[in-house]
Amino acid sequence: MKYPKDGRFGEFGGRYIPETLVPAIEELEENYLKFKDDQRFKKELDYYLKVYAGRPTPLYYAKNLSEKLGGARIYLKREDLLHGGAHKINNTLGQTLLAKKMHKKRIIAETGAGQHGVATAMACAALGTKAEVYMGHKDMTRQELNVFRMNMLGCKVHPVKSGSKTLKDAINEAIRDWITNVKNTYYLLGSAVGPHPYPVMVRDFQSVIGYEIKSQMKKINKTPDVVIACVGGGSNAIGTFYPLMDQNSEMIGVEAAGKGLRSKMHSATLSSGSPGVLHGMMTYLLQDDEGQITKTHSISAGLDYPGVGPEHSYYKDTQQVKYHSATDADVIDAFLMLTRTEGIIPALESSHAIAEAIKVARKTKRSESIVVTLSGRGDKDVQEVQKYLNRHEQN
Numbered sequence: 327m328k329y330p331k332d333g334r335f336g337e338f339g340g341r342y343i344p345e346t347l348v349p350a351i352e353e354l355e356e357n358y359l360k361f362k363d364d365q366r367f368k369k370e371l372d373y374y375l376k377v378y379a380g381r382p383t384p385l386y387y388a389k390n391l392s393e394k395l396g397g398a399r400i401y402l403k404r405e406d407l408l409h410g411g412a413h414k415i416n417n418t419l420g421q422t423l424l425a426k427k428m429h430k431k432r433i434i435a436e437t438g439a440g441q442h443g444v445a446t447a448m449a450c451a452a453l454g455t456k457a458e459v460y461m462g463h464k465d466m467t468r469q470e471l472n473v474f475r476m477n478m479l480g481c482k483v484h485p486v487k488s489g490s491k492t493l494k495d496a497i498n499e500a501i502r503d504w505i506t507n508v509k510n511t512y513y514l515l516g517s518a519v520g521p522h523p524y525p526v527m528v529r530d531f532q533s534v535i536g537y538e539i540k541s542q543m544k545k546i547n548k549t550p551d552v553v554i555a556c557v558g559g560g561s562n563a564i565g566t567f568y569p570l571m572d573q574n575s576e577m578i579g580v581e582a583a584g585k586g587l588r589s590k591m592h593s594a595t596l597s598s599g600s601p602g603v604l605h606g607m608m609t610y611l612l613q614d615d616e617g618q619i620t621k622t623h624s625i626s627a628g629l630d631y632p633g634v635g636p637e638h639s640y641y642k643d644t645q646q647v648k649y650h651s652a653t654d655a656d657v658i659d660a661f662l663m664l665t666r667t668e669g670i671i672p673a674l675e676s677s678h679a680i681a682e683a684i685k686v687a688r689k690t691k692r693s694e695s696i697v698v699t700l701s702g703r704g705d706k707d708v709q710e711v712q713k714y715l716n717r718h719e720q721n
């Protein structure tokens with residue numbers, strides 16, 4: 327759906343917000359609609375994406391991995407090579423530039439593992455504006471390095487000590503700040519989630535991934551048979567899928583099955599959740615019978631979210647996209663296999679997509695092609711992987 331005027335993808339999406347936020351959201355939508363097709367805005371954003379973030383990213387034929395598996399040719403969309411090491415900068419540059427056009431003096435954001443916080447701090451430093459980031463207290467201790475990074479980048483980090491002291495509480499706190507400081511503050515959301523127009527806007531900023539894949543595949547006279555991306559909030563996946571919707575490719579989003587879907591220690595929202603309302607949107611959620619959000623788990627902090635972007639919920643129900651999941655164990659195997667065959671260390675988030683590609687490749691013909699979005703690099707994850715290996719006494 328190009329731009330759903332009512333902000334609905336079928337029954338999903340919408341705008342479940344307190345009255346005090348309505349003017350701010352309307353102002354945001356008005357400005358997004360004004361600038362998204364504005365030639366000067368697009369030129370300026372393209373410039374930063376190119377010379378600051380490092381676009382276009384290569385589409386790499388993973389020859390060693392493909393030959394090892396003996397099936398389809400696997401192509402990796404190298405978002406891991408972007409500045410900051412992940413796709414998140416595509417969105418933070420877009421929204422920071424928009425905030426500047428809106429003359430907002432102050433940018434706030436939420437962050438879970440700290441990746442979005444760092445990407446926000448970078449974009450704000452580059453474009454010369456101030457950032458403040460809300461982060462769960464528990465996440466701050468788990469992801470200390472990213473807290474230091476944000477501090478170095480001149481960004482203030484607010485510890486959130488309410489609730490579970492993690493991402494969903496940080497979002498609640500950021501929304502509270504926004505309500506209080508609506509006039510001069512821009513809320514920079516980190517994934518294709520939240521009230522309309524955030525899911526569409528973040529998708530559009532991330533769609534640069536899918537458009538590049540389209541033209542890069544065209545150059546080698548191919549259309550992908552299968553396209554795979556990991557799904558946390560769903561921004562790298564929707565940015566990959568949306569521009570390729572007209573290509574008859576099979577699309578697969580991969581969620582975190584953690585310790586297994588039956589263990590309840592997972593964050594596979596679409597695979598095992600049910601519709602409800604959270605953070606301003608109607609979407610699939612992990613919730614109990616009373617509608618309380620349940621605890622999530624994933625070996626990758628970036629996929630550890632109990633909701634998902636509403637456009638994915640819609641594509642799940644229309645079956646335009648399939649949603650599968652990968653367990654922590656599958657993910658570690660995929661991480662090691664890509665690292666050792668190609669010399670590319672993938673983020674644990676991205677390793678979910680690699681795990682699915684490995685499964686699919688084994689069932690496909692050599693003439694077919696699979697495109698996998700490698701959303702980020704895994705330098706941040708090597709300690710986590712080592713810990714996992716020590717625990718499981720592999721190697």
Ligand SMILES: *Cc1c(COP(=O)(O)O)cnc(C)c1O
Nearest residue numbers: 558559560561562628675701702
């Ligand atoms: C944050 C992150 C994700 C998950 O976010 P989406 O909005 O689902 O894309 C995936 N991969 C990496 C490397 C990340 O940093």
